[in-house]
Every structure is written in C-alpha cells, then in structure tokens.
Amino acid sequence: VNPDVDARTHPYIATALATSKFGIPAARARAAYRLIAALPGLRAQGLACHIGSQISQVRPFVEAARKLRALFLALREDGHALTRLDLGGGLGVPYRDADEPATPAAYGRALAGALRGLDVQLLFEPGRLIVANAGLLLSRVILTKQGEGARRFAVIDAGMNDLLRPALYQAEHAVEPVVEAAGRKRRIDVVGPVCESADVFTKQRMMTALAAGDLVAIRSAGAYGMSMASSYNARPRPAEVLVDGARARLVRERETLEALLDGETI
Amino acid sequence: VNPDVDARTHPYIATALATSKFGIPAARARAAYRLIAALPGLRAQGLACHIGSQISQVRPFVEAARKLRALFLALREDGHALTRLDLGGGLGVPYRDADEPATPAAYGRALAGALRGLDVQLLFEPGRLIVANAGLLLSRVILTKQGEGARRFAVIDAGMNDLLRPALYQAEHAVEPVVEAAGRKRRIDVVGPVCESADVFTKQRMMTALAAGDLVAIRSAGAYGMSMASSYNARPRPAEVLVDGARARLVRERETLEALLDGETI
Numbered sequence: 317v318n319p320d321v322d323a324r325t326h327p328y329i330a331t332a333l334a335t336s337k338f339g340i341p342a343a344r345a346r347a348a349y350r351l352i353a354a355l356p357g358l359r360a361q362g363l364a365c366h367i368g369s370q371i372s373q374v375r376p377f378v379e380a381a382r383k384l385r386a387l388f389l390a391l392r393e394d395g396h397a398l399t400r401l402d403l404g405g406g407l408g409v410p411y412r413d414a415d416e417p418a419t420p421a422a423y424g425r426a427l428a429g430a431l432r433g434l435d436v437q438l439l440f441e442p443g444r445l446i447v448a449n450a451g452l453l454l455s456r457v458i459l460t461k462q463g464e465g466a467r468r469f470a471v472i473d474a475g476m477n478d479l480l481r482p483a484l485y486q487a488e489h490a491v492e493p494v495v496e497a498a499g500r501k502r503r504i505d506v507v508g509p510v511c512e513s514a515d516v517f518t519k520q521r522m523m524t525a526l527a528a529g530d531l532v533a534i535r536s537a538g539a540y541g542m543s544m545a546s547s548y549n550a551r552p553r554p555a556e557v558l559v560d561g562a563r564a565r566l567v568r569e570r571e572t573l574e575a576l577l578d579g580e581t582i
Numbered sequence: 583v584n585p586d587v588d589a590r591t592h593p594y595i596a597t598a599l600a601t602s603k604f605g606i607p608a609a610r611a612r613a614a615y616r617l618i619a620a621l622p623g624l625r626a627q628g629l630a631c632h633i634g635s636q637i638s639q640v641r642p643f644v645e646a647a648r649k650l651r652a653l654f655l656a657l658r659e660d661g662h663a664l665t666r667l668d669l670g671g672g673l674g675v676p677y678r679d680a681d682e683p684a685t686p687a688a689y690g691r692a693l694a695g696a697l698r699g700l701d702v703q704l705l706f707e708p709g710r711l712i713v714a715n716a717g718l719l720l721s722r723v724i725l726t727k728q729g730e731g732a733r734r735f736a737v738i739d740a741g742m743n744d745l746l747r748p749a750l751y752q753a754e755h756a757v758e759p760v761v762e763a764a765g766r767k768r769r770i771d772v773v774g775p776v777c778e779s780a781d782v783f784t785k786q787r788m789m790t791a792l793a794a795g796d797l798v799a800i801r802s803a804g805a806y807g808m809s810m811a812s813s814y815n816a817r818p819r820p821a822e823v824l825v826d827g828a829r830a831r832l833v834r835e836r837e838t839l840e841a842l843l844d845g846e847t848i
Contacts, residue, residue, distance in 0.1 A: 337737065337773040337782065341730050464607050471603065480812075484750055484780070507603040514750070516603065546746075546812035556846075569845035579835035580822075 338366065345387055349396050362400030362439075363388050369444065372408040372417040374426040381430040388436065401434070403427065405441035409448040411536045412488055420445065444539040451538025453479050453554070454494070457530045458509060468504050470526040475508030476515040477548040479534060479541050483514035491517050494531040497524040506532065510549045542568075547576050604632065611653055615662050628666030628705075629654050635710065638674040638683040640692040647696040654702065667700070669693065671707035675714040677802045678754055686711065710805040717804025719745050719820070720760070723796045724775060734770050736792040741774030742781040743814040745800060745807050749780035757783050760797040763790040772798065776815045808834075813842050 340348055345363075352360045367380045384401060391398055408417030418426075420442070431438065455474035462468055481487035491506045501522040508515040517534055526532065545553045552571035557564050606614055611629075618626045633646045650667060657664055674683030684692075686708070697704065721740035728734055747753035757772045767788040774781040783800055792798065811819045818837035823830050 335729070335733065335771075335785075336779055337727075337729065337735050337771065338779075461603075463601070463603070467601065469603050477810075480750075484746075505601075505603065513602055513604075519601075543816075544743075544812055544814045546810055548810045550809075567847055571845070575844070578841070579837070581833055 342383065342387060346390065346394060349391050349394065353396060360391075360396050360398060362398050362402060362437075363391065364402035364404065364439075366404035366441070367406055369406050370408045370417075371406045372415070374418045374423050377403070377406070377423060378426050378430045381427050385431055385434055388434070399437055400439055401431070401436045402439040402441070405443060405445070407442060407445050409445055409536065409539070411448070412490055448536045448539035451536075451541060453534040453537040453541060455532050455534065457526050457528050457532065459528050460526060463505075468502060470504055470506050470530075470532075471509055472506060472517070472532055473509065474517075474534065474554070475510035475549065475551060476512065477510060477546045477551050478508075478554055479517075479537055480544045480546075481540055482517055483512075484544075489517065489537065490535040491521060491523075492533050492535065493524065493526060494533055497526075497530075499524050510551070547571065550576060552576060608649065608653060612656065612660060615657050615660065619662060626657075626662050626664060628664050628668060628703075629657065630668035630670065630705075632670035632707070633672055635672050636674045636683075637672045638681070640684045640689050643669070643672070643689060644692050644696045647693050651697055651700055654700070665703055666705060667697070667702045668705040668707070671709060671711070673708060673711050675711055675802065675805070677714070678756055714802045714805035717802075717807060719800040719803040719807060721798050721800065723792050723794050723798065725794050726792060734768060736770055736772050736796075736798075737775055738772060738783070738798055739775065740783075740800065740820070741776040741815065741817060742778065743776060743812045743817050744774075744820055745783075745803055746810045746812075747806055748783055749778075750810075755783065755803065756801040757787060757789075758799050758801065759790065759792060760799055763792075763796075765790050776817070813837065816842060818842060 349360050352358045363384060365380055365384055367376055371377065381403060384403070388398060388401055407420065407423050408415070410417055427438075453474055455472040455478075458471045458473050460468065460470050476483040479489070482489060501524050503520040504523045504526060505519050506517045506521065506523075506526075508517065542553070542556060547553060550573070552573055552575065555566060555570035556568035558567045615626050618624045629650060631646055631650055633642055637643065647669060650669070654664060654667055673686065673689050674681070676683055693704075719740055721738040721744075724737045724739050726734065726736050742749040745755070748755060767790050769786040770789045770792060771785045772783045772787065772789075772792075774783065808819070808822060813819060816839070818839055818841065821832060821836035822834035824833045
C-alpha cells in the first residue's frame with residue numbers, strides 16, 4: 317500500500333509518491349481486498365507498505381504506521397482475517413560521520429506507540445541498515461596527479477562499476493586511508509579509473525597525503541555495493557572477503573577477464 | 583590534453599573541465615613533452631584530446647581542433663617528432679526522434695577546415711555514434727497497472743540493471759511497441775520490475791495501449807547498454823542476438839541464476 321507520506325528522501329529512493337510505479341493507492345485497498353476475497357485461489361494475509369529509503373526521522377514512519385493501523389482495522393471490519401502488518405524498511409543509514417539518523421531504538425519505541433494494542437504480527441525490512449556499515453570497499457591508489465591549479469587527485473583501482481552509489485545517487489561514502497600518513501590534511505578528489513566524469517568517490521575531501529600503493533577504505537559499502545556491481549569498462553568484479561574478528565576468509569573469488577566473455581560466440 | 587572547451591553536455595559526460603580528473607592541462611603540455619623527451623624509455627608520438635560526450639554542435643569540436651593544432655605546431659617547433667593527432671569522440675547520437683545532432687559529414691567538413699594543411703595522421707573515437715543506434719533492448723510487458731488518478735504503467739521484464747542509462751544519466755531512450763496496437767495514444771510510464779524508483783524507462787510517453795505479453799523495443803541500446811549491465815536484484819543479464827538482414831544469431835547466452843553464485847563459497 318502506498319500511504320502517500322512525505323518521505324523527504326532522494327527522488328530515486330522515494331517510493332510512496334503518487335507518480336510512483338509501486339503499490340496500490342490506499343484509497344483503493346478495500347476494493348482490492350474485496351476482490352481477493354472473491355477469488356478462489358487467493359487469501360489475504362496482511363498489509364504491507366514501503367514509504368522510501370534513507371529516511372532520517374521517525375515522524376514519517378509514525379505517520380505511515382497510523383495510516384496503516386487505521387486501514388488494517390477497516391479491513392478487519394470488512395471481514396478480512398489479516399494477521400500480518402509489514403512496515404517495510406527505510407530507516408536511514410549513517411553514511412557520513414555527520415549523519416545522525418534516528419536510531420533503531422527510537423524507531424522501535426515510536427512504532428510501538430503508534431501500533432499499541434493492535435493484535436498483529438509485525439514485519440520489518442531493515443536490510444540496508446543491517447549490512448551497509450558492515451562492509452567496506454578496499455582499494456589501492458594507482459597514482460596521484462595534479463589537475464588545473466592546485467587540484468589534487470588520487471586515482472584508485474576501484475571504480476563506479478564496483479560501487480555505483482556515488483554516481484547513481486550522488487551518495488557520499490566516507491573514504492579513508494587504511495594507514496593514515498603524517499602531515500597536514502589537504503583537499504583531495506578520490507576518483508576511479510573508469511572513463512567517465514561520474515567515476516568519482518569523493519571530491520575535495522580533507523585527507524592526509526595519499527601516495528601510489530596506499531590502501532584506502534570506502535566505507536558503508538555493504539549494501540547496494542557488490543549487488544549493483546557491473547563489469548563496465550571490461551573491469552572484472554572484485555573479490556569479497558568475510559572478516560570475523562581476527563579471521564578473514566575469501567567468500568567470492570575475484571572475477572576473471574575470461575569470465576567476462578562467458579557465453580559469447582561469434 | 584584538456585583543451586577546456588565549453589562542451590554544453592551532461593556533467594557526467596563532460597570531461598574537459600578544470601575540475602575533471604582527466605588529462606593534462608594544455609598549459610602544462612610543453613613541459614610534459616620535454617620530460618618525455620628526457621626519459622630514455624619513452625617517445626612521444628602524438629597528441630590526444632577528449633572534450634566530452636553527446637555534443638550536438640560542431641563548434642566545440644572546431645574550437646578544440648584549433649587549440650590542438652596550435653599546440654601540436656608548438657610541440658613540433660620544440661623538436662618533438664609528433665605524427666598523430668587524436669581528436670577523441672563525443673559527436674552526439676540522436677537518441678530521440680527530436681534530436682538532430684550535427685551529422686558525421688558536417689563534423690568531418692568542419693574539422694577538415696580547421697586542420698587543413700597539417701601534415702599528420704588523424705585519429706577519431708566515434709564508438710558510441712557507430713553502435714548506439716545499431717542495438718535495441720527487446721522486452722516483454724509483464725503487467726499493466728493504474729496508479730493514483732489515471733496514471734498508467736506498463737511494467738516490462740527489462741530493468742535498470744539491463745540498461746542503466748535512464749537511471750544514471752536521465753537519458754531518454756525511445757520506447758516503442760514492436761507491433762503497434764490500434765486505438766488512440768495515451769500517456770504511459772514504461773517501468774522495470776526492479777525495486778527502485780529509478781527503474782523507469784520513460785514517463786508519460788504517448789503510446790497506443792500496451793497489454794501483458796506485448797513486446798516493446800527500447801531503442802539506441804547498442805552503446806553503454808550491455809557493457810554497463812549488472813545482475814542487481816539477482817537478475818541474470820539478458821541474451822544478446824546479432825541481426826544481419828533476415829538472419830539472427832545468438833552471440834551471448836542469457837546469464838543463468840546459477841552463474842550469479844559462481845565463485846561464492848561459505
């Protein structure tokens with residue numbers, strides 16, 4: 317159900333707008349459940365909504381939960397034996413140090429208040445919140461260069477094909493040297509080697525000097541990272557390593573150049 | 583070399599800006615060639631530029647060619663035996679019927695004028711112009727639905743993972759039914775099945791009605807189509823078919839779900 321809540325989010329990750337392809341408008345929900353009840357092969361089990369992604373405040377979720385609660389009760393009054401309410405995902409992930417989205421605890425408290433007394437099984441979809449900051453993209457500086465004026469670039473061996481979010485959503489991922497050099501910080505553009513202006517991870521970030529061979533970590537790459545990776549520019553996709561305390565284990569092999577041609581015939 | 587030409591193009595495909603990661607500023611070129619001449623393992627062969635992509639007029643190319651010509655002659659006067667001048671790519675592809683970029687013939691005439699008398703081998707990189715309109719993405723309508731008000735959607739089985747350009751560059755690709763239905767045209771949003779608001783191929787396009795099972799062609803998908811495709815949303819990448827007159831031949835097999843897990847271990 318599309319509860320039409322003002323989600324204050326990037327247009328690409330706002331899902332509950334009147335112009336969106338998703339869901340069924342709330343005003344048509346009761347008719348849809350009547351249709352389900354009339355069909356022999358279907359049985360309605362619950363009600364689900366998704367109001368958008370990367371929402372930093374609890375207010376839109378509470379507003380959605382109240383609307384869902386009212387609709388859920390109306391559907392039960394209509395005779396539908398609904399047992400589940402899926403409130404979707406969307407709670408924001410802190411991608412930068414300055415980000416302070418509502419905490420899962422505050423989110424939980426607010427929703428518990430809005431849904432108090434409702435006899436229902438609640439479902440949530442917090443995948444991004446769980447995995448985004450559990451992963452990072454490790455990359456090595458290929459070269460540094462100076463552009464026009466004093467503009468400094470560090471070209472790394474990861475590109476937009478490996479992590480699309482900065483190019484696709486103008487997402488800002490923290491980029492940090494794995495071992496911080498001594499010396500004062502300067503503004504650096506950290507860019508990939510792909511032949512596109514969009515292949516930029518961070519612009520004018522204050523960092524200590526980077527040199528060829530240095531490792532950098534691109535943070536918060538656990539969600540929408542490898543799952544959106546491509547082999548654009550004939551770049552095989554990176555390996556994936558699972559780190560568990562002091563142990564590290566390869567869980568996906570680095571893609572090979574040969575694999576890019578798999579299934580091709582002339 | 584970055585000739586710093588006003589390319590009037592999408593920021594992501596403008597390459598010759600002062601803030602860009604690409605190239606060497608023209609003002610530093612002579613020093614760079616002196617360095618090359620002083621190094622034992624290198625010999626400068628030529629000069630190359632790339633001013634951007636999807637440029638619809640010849641004027642920026644002529645301006646770049648004039649700057650390159652002057653720099654090329656200055657480098658020869660400095661004693662560098664240059665034999666090649668690479669003018670890059672960038673001539674716009676007509677993606678929509680209304681697009682009327684300069685023709686290759688007009689581009690050629692203008693550059694021939696700007697470079698007349700220069701004794702040099704010219705190189706060009708017109709890949710996109712050659713292949714973009716040579717390919718299309720064929721897709722089938724999964725379902726149609728009505729959103730808020732009278733907004734009509736056709737959900738097709740191709741998504742942003744198959745053709746990223748609309749989501750990444752706000753690119754407009756013509757979308758057409760393979761067999762046009764009778765009846766009047768209405769505004770339709772043609773969207774993919776991926777769980778993102780960006781997964782939209784065209785909004786409010788005037789088309790005759792689409793029905794589940796209909797085939798649609800997304801035009802101009804020959805460049806930056808399959809090369810940027812990913813398996814996002816666990817969607818195997820499509821097959822590629824080469825059409826030569828009345829003959830058609832599979833040249834790349836449809837990716838399998840199993841292949842998405844290749845190289846993964848637990």
